[in-house]
Structure formats: C-alpha cells, structure tokens
Amino acid sequence: MCTSERSTDYAVMTPALRINSERLNTTLQASCTKWGALSELSTGMCRLTLSQEDKEVRDWLVAECKSLGCDVKIDQMGNIFAIRPGKAKDKKPIAMGSHLDTQPAGGRYDGILGVQAALEVLRTLHENKLETHCPIALIDWTNEEGARFPGAMMASGVWSTKSSTPLEACWGIQDKEGIFMKQALQDIGYLGSVPCDYRENGLECHFELHIEQGPILEREGKSVAVVTSVQGMKWFAIRVKGREGHSGTTPMTGRSDALVTASRLITAVRDTALKTELGVATVGVINNDTSSQAMIPGGIDFIIDIRCSTDEMVDQLASTIFAAFDDIVKQESNGTQYEVKRTWGLPESKFHANCIDSVRAAVSKEVAEDQIMDMKSRAGHDSAWTSRTCPTSMIFVPSKEGISHSPNEYTSPEHCALGAQVLINAVLEYDRSVKEGKY
C-alpha cells in the first residue's frame, strides 16, 4: 500500500498540515464576546475561574472536543483533559495546555490563546484524519490566574503534587463571597472524579502556547520565542498592625498609623528591587481594615510578588526587603508591627531539552532565524508545574506594548495563527520522535 494513499500517516502530510488562521481567530474572538466580555465596547474580559461564564465556555469546549472524537476527562480540580486517541496504546498523551480563566479586568489572549490554539490543532488533525502515534490532549487548567481563589497556577500545582498546597487545602480556599473552591467546582458541574495527580493521569509531555505578556519580542522585532525556563517566584501576604484613632483628636506624635507604615514598606519593596537588581518585586493588592476617612487606619494587608531568575535570588531579594522592613519599623518606633501572614511560591523551572528542541524545529519551519529568540518566562505558567513531572516547553508570541492582565492586552491575528502553527508542528515533531524511539 502506497503511503500517499494513507491519510493516517502524518509523516508525509506534516509539511502540508496547516492550521486554519481564520477559524482560530474567529473562534477565539467569538468565544470571548460570548463568555466573559467586560463590555460590548472593549476586548476586556472578566472570566473568573468557575464562574458562570467559565462554566459556559467549558461546556462549549467539551462539546467541541467530543465532536472531534476526543475522550474528555474532568479531574478533582476541574481540569479538563480532552484526549484524541493515538495509534500506540502504551503511550500517554502529548498535551497542549493552558487556561480559559482571566483576571477581573484581563484580555482575550492570556491563557485563552493557548487553549483555542490547542482546539485548532485538534480540528486540523481531525479534518485531515491524521492518526498520531501518541494520544494528543487539550488541557484547560483550572484557576491559573488565582484571581478568584488566591493562589495562581493552582490546579496544575495540585496535579504536579509538587505544590505546597495539596488538593484538600485548595478545596478549602474561599473566594471573597466565602464560597469554598470545592463548592464552586460542584456548582458548575466540574468537580470530576479523575485523580488530580500526574501519577494517575499522566502526560508524555506538555506544550503551551502563550502570549509573552512582556515587551521583549516586540522591542527586539521578533515573532516567536522558544521558552527555556520560568523564573522563580514567591508571594508574601503581609499584615501591618497599628492602633485606630480619630483623625481629628489624635495628635500626630501619639499615632500608630498602619497605613503610613505600610506605605513606607511598599515604597521599600520597590526601592529594594531597584537597588539590588535581583529581580522584580511588586505590591498589587492592598486592603484597609477601616473605610472611614476620619480614622487612623489600624490594620493594613498587602501582598508582595517577587520574581527572579533563580530561587536563590528570590530568597535573597525577599530577605533584603524584610531587612528594610525591620529598619522602617524600628525607625517609626510607634507601635506599628508587620507580620508575614502567608506565603506561596512557584520554584524556578527549567524546561526539557526534548520539548525545547521540538519547539525550535517547529518554529524554524515557519519563520526566518532572525525572527526567533530564546526566552526565560518572567510570568508564571501552568507549564512551570508540569515541567516538574514531564518534559515541557512553551512558545511565546508578541504582546503589543508588553501589556497584559489588562483590557488593552493584544496579539495580532497573524501572531496568534503563527503560534498555533508552531504548536501543531511541535506536537507532531515530538510525536514523530517518540514513534521513532528517539524520546
């Protein structure tokens, strides 16, 4: 039998297997307009994890994947694994994962592009009737943003079993309305029974297409980045305690003003990061116990987000910041105190050579060498967790002006399509290598 007659042999077809740019971009935009648009006039998104909008887009995604012949598994953290069978019965899936949830005022690309591109890959494989060696999986990871239930990359962290927050603890996290995560999973019908554990529901490898969320590709005039690692990051929840008092009757000298002390600490976070050049440190969230303009604040909470190339640098920057905090509290000597209430973290993650090589080969087929660069991810991603249990790499496409986590987030349709094409190339490259016994 001539191989050219076998539509199931991708070896011959691969060079010609093209994703459908228009279908990808139309589907992405339409799904965002329908499920979670901030307003009719902007491309801003508010699709908080496990919300009604998230449920509806998940339901649609599951139906789409089933119509493409996928088996769909939902695990205990609501992660969706849509698996297109391969020929080999002893292989785990080659996964294409990302997330469909967004920040409260996010954009249409962060996470969403990765899942939509994975769907486009499945559609392309399906319409070309390509039989891969390994199964190919689309994954929608739950609560990547950590915007509703605190703790980013939460469900991939549970799945990797390497996170400091295990399943039961995640189920017990509450949103601002006091709803437990387990209840929220149940409420939208995504509390699955498949173990959220890579040892029981494993992957051959994990690829993730994502927007860069930074300005480097655009600034350097490049089209694609081969992502080789994710920097280490830690978050610290800080509480500053002072003493409430009436703003008119309490003399300036007798005050124990939690907000003034917190303000000095927040300034020190920025100043220390700038001075040490170890990485970035940000306070994104601040909350005040009192809501009266006529009160001296008695309690302030804020969260510090620290990211550096290595875990060691993260710890070094954190300890330099806390040393500055201690100095400030000593200087103030007015009874205000700070405490570290809680910490989370994502360790530095180095991606796997096999996956990096597959992405490099995949992108070389699409653009000239001067359009490609290697990059270390400065944002956290589910791939950072998967990389701890299976070979992983990522593909970045440019973010306009480096803007992300904002309604102004934008990646051109051409770059979205390029990313999806690189993704399918990488998946098929990896699959071929497995088939050939190289990986």
Place this chain on the structure above:
Amino acid sequence: MCTSERSTDYAVMTPALRINSERLNTTLQASCTKWGALSELSTGMCRLTLSQEDKEVRDWLVAECKSLGCDVKIDQMGNIFAIRPGKAKDKKPIAMGSHLDTQPAGGRYDGILGVQAALEVLRTLHENKLETHCPIALIDWTNEEGARFPGAMMASGVWSTKSSTPLEACWGIQDKEGIFMKQALQDIGYLGSVPCDYRENGLECHFELHIEQGPILEREGKSVAVVTSVQGMKWFAIRVKGREGHSGTTPMTGRSDALVTASRLITAVRDTALKTELGVATVGVINNDTSSQAMIPGGIDFIIDIRCSTDEMVDQLASTIFAAFDDIVKQESNGTQYEVKRTWGLPESKFHANCIDSVRAAVSKEVAEDQIMDMKSRAGHDSAWTSRTCPTSMIFVPSKEGISHSPNEYTSPEHCALGAQVLINAVLEYDRSVKEGKY
C-alpha cells in the same frame, strides 16, 4: 399668685431640676443593644445613616418625643426636630442636637449620647411639668458621620446653607451600593417636606453634648469641657494614576506604579504634618483599582483629612502637602500623576459668647472649678454648622483613653449623666436669659 404654687415656673424649680441618671444610661445602652449593635459581645456599633437600624431607632425616638408632648418635624434631609412648646409664641426653639448614626465600627457614645441626653432633658422637663419660655427642641441630624454617604456633618451643613454641598447635590450622592441618598431617605420614610434651611426652620440657639473623642480631659483629670470653637478641616479626594502592567514581565525601570507613588504621597502627608506642626493630617481611606496580586496598580484613590486651629493653617498645611506631592511626582518621573478629585470642608467655627456663658454657668453648678476646662474641638460636629446661623456651644465629657470611632469608645455612666445635667442647666440658663431679655 405665688410663684411657688406654679409648677410651670422653672425659675423656682431650676436648682432642683435633676435629670435621671439611671434612666438616661439604661435607655442609651438598651437602644444601642437593640438597634445597630456590632455583636452581642461588644459595645461596638454599626448604625449607618438611613439604614434599617437607623430607621428603627428614629421611629422609636419620634414616638418617645411625641409621648412627651413634642411636635415632630422631619425636613428634606431627614433631620428630626422634636419640639416641646414654650410659653412665648414668638420664639424659636432652644435646640439640643446631635446624631444617632455611627461609623461602620463605632461606639455607643459619639453622637448618641447627645441625642439620648436631649431626650432625658425632655423627659425631665415633662415629668416636672416645667413650662419654658422658649420652645425646647431635640434634633437628630442626619449623616453626621459621612460613613455611608461621603461628606460628614452633611445634613446640618445643608440646613445652615453655608456648606458647599447644597440639598440637591446631597440627594444625588450615592453609597457603595449605588443607592442615592434621596432614595435612602424615601426608603426609610424620612424624606420630609419641611425645608432643610435655617431661614425657614430656624433655632434660637443650639447646644450639643458630646464625648471629647480625644485624650485631653482624661489626661488633665477634668470632668467637663466648655467648648469654645471647632477647628477648621478640609478633605481632599486624591487620585493617583499610573499604568497597569504584569508584575512578572514588566521590568522595574519601565514601571508607572500608582501604588508606589501613592505610598510616597501618603508618607508625605504624615511627614509634612509632623514637620510643620500646623495641625493633623491623615489618610484613612485607600482604594486600589486592581485586585490582582500579579498586577502593577494603575489607579489608586485616597482621602486626606486635614485639621488645624484656623482655616488659614488648614490651607497652609494643604499647600505644603501638595508642594511635597509635586516634588515626589517629579522625582519619580515615571508617568504617575495625581489629581485632586474632590474637596469638602468645614470652616473653623467660633462659638457664641451667650451659649458659652450658659454652658459655663451650667457646669459651675455641678462640679468644682478645677474639674472644668475650656477646649477647642478637634473633631467636626453639627454644631460647627449651626454656629454659622445661630448662637451655639458644646459640652464635652471625657473619652476613655481618647478612643473614638471604635468599638472601644467608652464614657462612664457618671460622666454621661453629668453631661446631661449640664445640658439641661445650660438650656434653662439660656431660656431664662431670653425670658429676661438679656439675649
């Protein structure tokens, strides 16, 4: 006719007219337990203006006053005027005013003591069947705290017609849930038809018993203060604008972080007040546009509360603070900007000699001279507004440890009773002077 036979002639009775300490304190405590208690275990209060709790305590107050023979008028801002008629038909009422609303986590004395003491005065006059020369009024001023609808001393400000926020503008102010003040007045049945204007619903004079809300009386070992003025105060709503960005992917040097700039400005508010010694300046409220720990904040709002002995000093302190702000924004030179979104103010208020003399005479009948001091109020009060349209003065009793706007606010039953006794003495003193043609 012998005057001693006329129970209606207070001139004879005055020295013997004693308020009922137990009734006052029991009524005050019971009303707080019933309407607005924060919890069963504390004496904390949350009786936001025009809330259900406020409606219920108002309904009770109105019924009590009617049972004492008072006419009750409700004005367009929901102010309650309960007026006990006097003999003279050409006289306006001698008023005893304060407020029943509290901070979101306030105490049982700020405002509440003044209204409850006024009720106790009415009860005492009633049970003694005393006919005064002038009508005697109890007033509950709406939204003194400004905690639900921003703008403290709001309704007395409208009544005085001297506030920069007129009736229609106040009606148009919204609470956090977006409810308009006019709607809230309507909802609890206190949108009255009496003009909220001293020219159409005037007073002979205004007395207010209040807790000091500061530490001075206690520190000096005094029991009562004769209040001679209220310091000037201004509030400035500030908005700091920066540029949102991802906390991981945006380098430290390219940032326009609104929270870091706001933190430096807030520190400068405190530092400037300390350095200039012109008065007190406080930031009690801060709000952040974003609620994601992985975002560089793009917009921060906060409110500065400035209070000084004179209006001139308020303006001087404000302009020194804003000069410091300008320096900081220039230093940062990262695109962050601040703007003053809105201002409110309460001008410096000097109380009237006739009212001050009445209070001085009243208090001298109750305690030794070494228990009395003159004081300038450092907190704002409805009396500051009334003083601009009619003779006004205030009586302060001690606050334990100077604490106020807190569940820990406390004034002893003995001091509450002493304050109420001084209040009735002052009212009768003033009434006698009017009758005698002295005022």
